[in-house]
Amino acid sequence: MNAAQRTPLRPGDRVVGKWSRQEWTVQAQLGAGANGAVYSVRGTDGALYAMKVCDDVGAVAFEWGLLEQLSSTGFAFPKPHCIDDSATHPALYFYVMEQVEGRPLDEIWKTLSSHDVKRVLLGVGYGLRALHKSQHAFCDVKPQNLLVDLRKNQCVRFVDVGGVTPFGRSVRQFTPTSDAAYWGFGERRASARYDIEAVALMVATLFESVPQSLPQWPVERRQAWILRSIRGRHDKSVGAMLEDAVRGRIHTADEFVRRLYTLNLRSTSVVKQSAPKARTRAPRSATAPTAGQRRGPFGNKPVHSSAKARRRSADWTERLMWWALTCAVISTAGAWAEYLR
Numbered sequence: 001m002n003a004a005q006r007t008p009l010r011p012g013d014r015v016v017g018k019w020s021r022q023e024w025t026v027q028a029q030l031g032a033g034a035n036g037a038v039y040s041v042r043g044t045d046g047a048l049y050a051m052k053v054c055d056d057v058g059a060v061a062f063e064w065g066l067l068e069q070l071s072s073t074g075f076a077f078p079k080p081h082c083i084d085d086s087a088t089h090p091a092l093y094f095y096v097m098e099q100v101e102g103r104p105l106d107e108i109w110k111t112l113s114s115h116d117v118k119r120v121l122l123g124v125g126y127g128l129r130a131l132h133k134s135q136h137a138f139c140d141v142k143p144q145n146l147l148v149d150l151r152k153n154q155c156v157r158f159v160d161v162g163g164v165t166p167f168g169r170s171v172r173q174f175t176p177t178s179d180a181a182y183w184g185f186g187e188r189r190a191s192a193r194y195d196i197e198a199v200a201l202m203v204a205t206l207f208e209s210v211p212q213s214l215p216q217w218p219v220e221r222r223q224a225w226i227l228r229s230i231r232g233r234h235d236k237s238v239g240a241m242l243e244d245a246v247r248g249r250i251h252t253a254d255e256f257v258r259r260l261y262t263l264n265l266r267s268t269s270v271v272k273q274s275a276p277k278a279r280t281r282a283p284r285s286a287t288a289p290t291a292g293q294r295r296g297p298f299g300n301k302p303v304h305s306s307a308k309a310r311r312r313s314a315d316w317t318e319r320l321m322w323w324a325l326t327c328a329v330i331s332t333a334g335a336w337a338e339y340l341r
């Protein structure tokens with residue numbers, strides 16, 4: 001039982017820091033996991049923060065130390081604010097950090113277009129690139145730890161610093177479906193490659209949910225299943241990139257970002273860019289998507305606008321041909337009539 005279950009905080013509860021004497025009012029629970037619970041709290045300055053509450057003082061101190069260390073390596077993780085014990089609740093240890101806006105990737109995945117997915121993955125790539133510069137790997141890459149807000153330039157933020165591990169050390173905290181070793185692709189050791197493998201495995205398992213009996217399968221069968229699922233992707237360039245990543249052939253976040261840029265995802269972007277307002281009145285083919293239509297990530301390709309143009313020009317030449325043929329028939333008939341008269 002963790003702090004969330006033992007000492008649940010409720011909206012309106014006040015938490016006063018034993019040492020800092022700062023005060024926060026609980027607004028709502030943002031999430032909970034194996035290590036504790038996270039609440040949205042309002043400080044006396046009127047701003048909203050996220051408070052991670054644990055009943056293990058060591059876990060709070062460890063995560064706080066990592067957050068502080070990583071705050072200088074980029075903006076992917078929340079900014080640390082304060083660490084303290086509660087003066088108002090027994091054995092309640094917590095730290096306060098920036099409240100990150102956005103929704104967990106698994107909750108919004110199905111609403112994303114292929115263009116959005118590319119943006120999100122680029123966001124993950126940039127976040128990992130900054131983190132890896134500090135010689136640390138995220139290790140616990142999973143959709144619940146990636147908060148997405150597409151209105152922002154930096155549209156992906158990372159939460160849960162608990163798994164972050166220096167390069168070369170054994171991974172302490174991981175999620176099986178994002179763990180290369182679980183699928184038989186590599187070792188469970190913190191590295192840039194381990195994180196990239198995890199991102200690709202996460203994407204593959206978002207595309208296709210894993211069978212319930214997967215944990216009982218031998219590793220070879222699991223590996224065959226995930227490779228089949230990746231190769232079955234409609235968009236072959238995406239499949240090739242994911243396979244290279246899960247097989248550990250993409251070694252750095254930089255390389256991952258470069259590969260993402262080369263992905264040929266014309267589908268949604270072409271439709272979005274080439275659908276001027278005036279054309280919305282023209283009848284559409286049943287398979288051609290509208291400009292605002294949402295499709296599954298990396299979904300079927302829409303009819304390309306240049307194909308439509310080719311069809312229009314074909315209609316015009318066909319009409320000209322029929323007109324010339326009719327003229328020829330009329331003039332031949334006229335010539336025969338003249339001859340027979």
Ligand SMILES: Nc1ncnc2c1ncn2[C@@H]1O[C@H](COP(=O)(O)OP(=O)(O)OP(=O)(O)O)[C@@H](O)[C@H]1O
Pocket residue numbers: 030031032033034035036037038050052078097098099100101104144145159160161162
């Ligand atoms: N700074 C934050 N801003 C907004 N939401 C947050 C923040 N930190 C955590 N959350 C939310 O709370 C959830 C649980 O937080 P966290 O992952 O840190 O807990 P945990 O106990 O370590 O979980 P797990 O068992 O999955 O490792 C996250 O998935 C996220 O939705």
